[in-house]
Amino acid sequence: MIEPEAMLTIFMATALLIVVTIILALYRATLGPEVYNRVAAVNVIGTKTIVLLVLIGYIFERPLFFDISLLYALLNFIGTLAFAKYLERGEVWSS
Amino acid sequence: MVELIEMILLPIVVLFLAAGVFFMLAGAIGLLRLPDFYTRLHATGKCDTLGEVLIIFGLLIYHVYYYSPGAELSVQLVPVKLLFLICFIFFANPTATHAIMKAAYNTGVKPWKKGDRRM
């Protein structure tokens, strides 16, 4: 039996564990041998941040955070695509 | 009746959250342990996608139970946003993984073979 009041603590614990995974990914992002490892790690951190934002929305009971997380998902995806394209060709727009 | 729903629903939510955190931790450990860039993307591309979707789905169940009756319209519509987020993650995460992988492969990053040194 889980009390409804305990859910806040559970959300906090989940958010903390996600922060731990972000710190693990941060190791790869700073010390990763090449630029591709770093881009992949930054993409991973970005997608974890989406979930973190949703959790923060529930912890502080602010529905505004869901919009922010939607926006962050779109920006993170487009940023990763642009970075990959830039690394591949040396330019983002091919004319 | 309300207590019965709580007794069933809240453990389900906690189960979803725990499974999601487990997969995300496995993905992060894979990102550190695996020997080269391509195999690391195997860990992150799959585990992170499912882990995030599981956590968001658990929160969606929680939201539908707790907030639906008598709230404002913009609060009641939050499950739609979360559903869209789930669809978007399922679509965007593999695509981003594929984009980075293609860029690395076409610029000549060699895949690790069994017996090579760690990169």
Next chain:
Amino acid sequence: MGEKSSAKSGKGFGIFVTFCVMFLFWLLLSGILDPIHVGAGIICSLIIAFVSHDLLVTQKWDKMLRKSGRFIIYVVWELWQILLANFDVAYRVLHPKMPIDPSVIEFDTSLRSDLAIVTLANSITLTPGTITINIDQEKGRFQVHAIAQKPADALLVDKTMQEKVAKVFMEE
């Protein structure tokens, strides 16, 4: 959705459908029903519908409906595969010896349309042990990075996934 709607699936119809989808999306995301917000939504949806109506409506509607029906059945199977893939990767990562043997494989498919190739590529990335690297759309050739020998065989020998995707996006 009979012959009547598919007969006039011209530019105007495409703009109208895009506008409706975008406006519904705006209402779902905002949830505020003031005249100001709804008016801003109508203006934004109109601009988007005029600029990018050719991205959403690319073929006749009744065909798209039938395809999306089969696509939903495919997605259920795909979710099960994703779950298997995650346990597979978690096992390989957490195993002390890390049983991996990566290789790059190539295979050909008969798929040509954009949506079918995107679906197959994303499915390959999400299912056990394989990630798409390169796609040559004209030849239908896929380059795939496999983490071990067994998942590579699943794509090269069994070909269940290719058949399922081909069945979903069958051109009739």
